[in-house]
Amino acid sequence: MRLRHIKGAEEDIAESPYVVQEPKELKGKWHEFFGNNNPIRIEVGMGKGKFIMELAEKNPDVNYVGIERYSSVLLRGLQKRAEMEISNIYFMRIDALELEEVFAEEEVDRIYLNFSDPWPKDRHAKRRLTSDRFLPIYDKILKKDGIIEFKTDNQGLFNYSMESIPEAGWTVEAATFDLHNSWMAEGNVMTEYETKFSGEGKPICKLIASRNKDAE
Ligand code: SAM
Numbered sequence: 619m620r621l622r623h624i625k626g627a628e629e630d631i632a633e634s635p636y637v638v639q640e641p642k643e644l645k646g647k648w649h650e651f652f653g654n655n656n657p658i659r660i661e662v663g664m665g666k667g668k669f670i671m672e673l674a675e676k677n678p679d680v681n682y683v684g685i686e687r688y689s690s691v692l693l694r695g696l697q698k699r700a701e702m703e704i705s706n707i708y709f710m711r712i713d714a715l716e717l718e719e720v721f722a723e724e725e726v727d728r729i730y731l732n733f734s735d736p737w738p739k740d741r742h743a744k745r746r747l748t749s750d751r752f753l754p755i756y757d758k759i760l761k762k763d764g765i766i767e768f769k770t771d772n773q774g775l776f777n778y779s780m781e782s783i784p785e786a787g788w789t790v791e792a793a794t795f796d797l798h799n800s801w802m803a804e805g806n807v808m809t810e811y812e813t814k815f816s817g818e819g820k821p822i823c824k825l826i827a828s829r830n831k832d833a834e
Pocket of ligand 1 (some may be wrong): 662663664665666667685686687688691712714715730731732733734735766809810811812
C-alpha cells in the first residue's frame with residue numbers, strides 16, 4: 619500500500635504521542651517502555667493498522683507494536699488511533715530490515731505478516747517479507763517458542779512462503795488455503811485488505827510457523 623504523499627505527514631508523525639520516534643533507543647527495553655512484562659506482538663507492514671488496533675482493544679494484557687514504512691499510510695492509522703482509549707499499542711515508521719536494530723534477541727513473542735506486498739517478479743523475490751532476507755531477522759528478535767502468523771489472498775506468494783519458510787529452518791505448524799471456511803477461522807481478526815479481498819469472494823490463505831523443532 620502506498621498512498622499519495624500527504625503534505626505534513628512527516629510532521630504529524632513526528633509529533634504523535636502514538637509513534638515511537640527513536641525506536642532504536644528502546645532495543646532491549648521494550649518491557650520497561652510498556653511498564654509491564656506482557657508479551658510483545660508486532661505487525662510488520664500494518665498499513666492503516668485496523669488489525670493490530672483491534673487486537674490491542676481485545677487483548678489489554680498484550681503489548682502491540684505496528685510497523686509501517688510509509689508515512690502517508692501510517693498517518694491514516696494515527697487518525698483512527700486517536701479515537702481509541704487504549705494504552706497497549708505503539709507504532710513505528712521503519713523498514714522491516716531495521717527490526718534487528720529495534721528489538722533485542724527474543725524480545726518479541728509473535729510476528730504478524732498480513733497481506734504483504736507480493737512482489738511477483740522473480741528479481742524482486744528478496745523484497746517479499748517471507749524471503750530469506752527477512753526470515754533470519756525474525757529468527758533473531760522472536761522468542762524461541764514464538765510464532766509467525768501470515769495471511770494473504772495471493773496464492774503465488776503463499777505457495778512461495780510455504781517453501782521459503784521451511785527452507786529457512788522453520789516449521790509450518792498449520793496452513794489453509796481457505797481461512798474463512800477452516801478451523802483456523804476461530805477468533806480471526808480481519809485486516810483492511812482481508813475485508814476487501816474476501817468481500818470480492820477471494821479465499822484467504824493463512825499459515826502459522828514456528829522454529830524447526832527437528833533441528834533442536
Ligand atoms: N497489513 C495491512 C492489511 O492487511 O490490510 C496492509 C497490507 S499492505 C498490502 C502491505 C503494507 O506493508 C504496506 O502498507 C507497505 O507499505 C508495508 N510494507 C511493505 N514492505 C515493508 C517493509 N519492508 N517494512 C515495513 N513495511 C512494509
